[in-house]
Amino acid sequence: MLSFRPHTRMSEPGRRERVDVADLAAAIERLAADLALAEEPSGFTVVLESDPDMREQRD
């Protein structure tokens, strides 16, 4: 038979946590305002794996 621990929440966020969450959420909202529709998280790996060596172009 399965039993589950009673779900206990962490305490309600304190003043600083509320400020942190609000600040971070506001920053993300502002930064994402002009984000291209095609941008997706997996693009990050593509950026790292496909970085061309720019030395030849510079030469």
Add this chain to the structure above:
Amino acid sequence: MTDWTITTLGGAIAGRQVSPVEVTRECLERIARLDAKIRSFITVDAEGALATARELEAELAAGLSRGPFHGVPLAYKDLCHVRGLPTSCGTATREYFSAEHECTAVNRLREAGAVTLGKLNMTELALGPFGDNAHHGDVQNPWCPGHVAGGSSSGSAAAVAAGFALGALGSDTGGSIRLPAACCGVVGLKPTYGRVSRAGVMPLSWSLDHIGPLTRTVADAALLLGIIAGHDPRDATSSRRGVPYYERLLDTPVEGLRVGLPANYFFDGLDAAVDAAVRAAARILEGLGAEIVSVRVPDPRPVVDVSNVIARAESAAVHARIARERPHELQPAVRARLEVGFHLTAHDYLQALRLRTRYARAFVAEVFAEVDALLAPVIPEPAPALDAVKAGTVDEVVMRMGRFSRLTRPFNGLGLPALSVPCGFSADGRPLALQVVGRPFDEATVLRLGHAYERATDWITRRPALA
């Protein structure tokens, strides 16, 4: 023991000048004698280390050598799952984390002949840059007791600096390899995201976590990276790119490399000694033939915001159970940082992940079209006093944490390889460090620059004055 490096010890063992059992005994004796002051180990596995050393000695007697790590004593941050040893992750719970298989990086080093001395102290759950730990003792800086060792891989850096181990593994989610390496005067490398498998390592934030070496020299870091890098089917994010023989590329001259000194962000509000030491290091590289140029980099502050959202959301998900069921066991600042993640929305998190792609693309394209590497400081000030960083309210402590890691955190968000190399001392003897950052998967150039600088100076010949 304090004069050996992995490179020289590996050669001496292969040449039968010294045996694996002798060096393992010497490390264990040194740990037993001195670590009560430093607090770098959580678990010392003397019996297991000596048993392994004896087996490796027998292999040598039979004519079998596994290579440069054969018989070399190493130790691992206590968030790596090591066969037969508990993994506390710096918490009060002895076996907080376990995995089906041994940590891949540890296992590769074991197969290469390394001896495991034990598990190293760290900031609780790897959540903090100072290395203080209420459960296992604050790690003391071997150069200046009473000052932070840096975190979260505090024990890894302190153990290498104190001559307890020839090298160590650490993890880096916002600077946790580079900050302690800088504070303790050793070398620390955060490789490119995907270069080293994280399988068998406690996750803190899977989008930002990296595993890497802490060693006495850049050459040792190159050797160690060569063992642990490479694809691992147990970590879907590990890259399939080939792994160069990093150590063979170290002596390629740096002449002709274009190296950027950021004109914005990285030198703002620095301690004067740190500023002067990093600029002096740039002049030394210039003297070796590198072209030093001033570059304006894309503002790293948005990347830091984005990384903070990702780190808080993912760490709260990973550690929800202890945070919800046993929050009283967590240090107040650790609990406070986890708490924020519970209140961010899925929208915030997903937008942060999408933004990260955009910033990484822009940074790589703009910066590495101009230069081959960047030079920056690692820590904004020399290792501060432990009492000072722990003083005040939780809010003040958390703010201090953010300020101390502001120079390393951008490169976790960007996924770029970043090396911390000792570059001098403050007037009162606290280590200073240089950060070398490269294009994705170009650890070879980063190590090459670090090695050239290290060879042109004598910082690594100095040792902390331990009894």
